[in-house]
Amino acid sequence: MIKVKEQKLLAELKEMSDKHIGELKADIKSGEMSVQMYQQQAELIDQTLQSECDMGVYEMYQGCEAGDVEAVGVADVKEKRQIARIMFRQDTDKLSRALDDLQLGEIDVLYEDVLDLKATPVLQDTINVRVAGDTYGANLFDVTVLVVNDTDTVVVTDDNNNSVKSFYTRNKQPGHSRLSVGDPPWGITMLNDNQVAVTVPDTREIVTVQVNPDLVLLSTIKTSKHYYGITSLTPSTLAASSISPPCVDILGMTGHVLKSLCPGQPSRYILKIPTFLCTTRTGNILVSDWGSTCVVCLTPEGDVVFTYSPTGDTTLKYPHGITSTSTGDILVTDHHLHRVLHLTESGQFVRNILTSLDGVQYPRGVCVGGRGRMYVCTPDGVKVFTCK
Structure with missing residues (x-):
């Protein structure tokens, strides 16, 4: 009886291990696929830049992050005139008045109803x-x-x-x-x-x-x-x-x-x-x-x-x-x-x-x-x- 119990427990352990290992492998492979797709996107960007096609570069530019756009703007300014220093002076009174009138919007909370598959449909x-x-x-x-x-x-x-x-x-x-x-x-x-x-x-x-x-x-x-x-x-x-x-x-x-x-x-x-x-x-x-x-x-x-x-x-x-x-x-x-x-x-x-x-x-x-x-x-x- 002890041997039978041992085999049963080992079988249950193997089933649980296989299940979790399978899930982990799936997550890893999904991540690898995402990395592969990002690499393809990077290659596409390089190809577009090398093609010197204005329309292609413009369409790619639209998909870039906002940081890239700002970088281009700064470069243009530097070519025209050297910036020695940038300062920001905070107007606390103006900021306070603006915050009092600021309407950020409304928050709607949607609760997901999980389907109870044990219940009678x-x-x-x-x-x-x-x-x-x-x-x-x-x-x-x-x-x-x-x-x-x-x-x-x-x-x-x-x-x-x-x-x-x-x-x-x-x-x-x-x-x-x-x-x-x-x-x-x-x-x-x-x-x-x-x-x-x-x-x-x-x-x-x-x-x-x-x-x-x-x-x-x-x-x-x-x-x-x-x-x-x-x-x-x-x-x-x-x-x-x-x-x-x-x-x-x-x-x-x-x-x-x-x-x-x-x-x-x-x-x-x-x-x-x-x-x-x-x-x-x-x-x-x-x-x-x-x-x-x-x-x-x-x-x-x-x-x-x-x-x-x-x-x-x-x-x-x-x-x-x-x-x-x-x-x-x-x-x-x-x-x-x-x-x-x-x-x-x-x-x-x-x-x-x-x-x-x-x-x-x-x-x-x-x-x-x-x-x-x-x-x-x-x-x-x-x-x-x-x-x-």
Whole structure:
């Protein structure tokens, strides 16, 4: 019995060690990737300066820090006249009067409601996504939620109507916006507080969109592959998934491939049809692959952290949308089994948090908002659940 207990404790210790070592390795590799990107930026600056292209130098100059601008100004002055001494005389009376009248602004505190995944989800609302201008019934693929000017804004991709749509409530009145992207969009990811990126596989494009909460097209990025899933890794890098060949690529914001992740090569493909992605709180990439009916967690370098591919009652039949919460928990939808599964951060099954009994039929995209809400794309619209 002592030996059995010893083996059990050693196994638990190894599991905890592997988990923490994996997280540390992911942090290190994420840092190395950031350093690499900064080096590329420095090389780009050098190339621009050597090119002597006035427009290129001006655009680079705009991105420089304010200290650089001041340095240039001082140099110009020194060429004209030598500065012997600079003195600052403080007018305390003037300063005091100015401070009395100074209005710095207002402070708004937004408390994040963490989704309680142990609680029973309650359907709060179903957002009708059919809007004026639609030719066909909506067919939603992915969803994300932004808080724009304190307004919760749900942004979805509608395959049937070749459009990205936003839905919100402002001044107690529901509103929406519709942006046509020409061809069927697929994945969506939040870039910052009011911008998203959307994949358009058929035309090999990624479009960036500003959310005001009405939608405004910012740019169209041409890519070398047909990308489906997409997730933001850093402010300057994206991860996007391709079906042919099956892989996950790390992209710069101009669409160039920094690294291609094809785990399992050459002996076997772990990825077959990776169509939905998300980023974990530790910077890893979660891949929902309905070709191999599994969920794969990859580091940005392509190492496999875990693969969720069980059998029996917890098996996956047609995994689609995937998201990771602020606590590290994972939610993944199963389109054919009409379920939303809850996995731990290490890829262990917890429970079916939503089923067809909760009104979830053929779910696709899923995301979690900052106010303790869960959003699921269904043929009926976007189902909004609370778990408090």
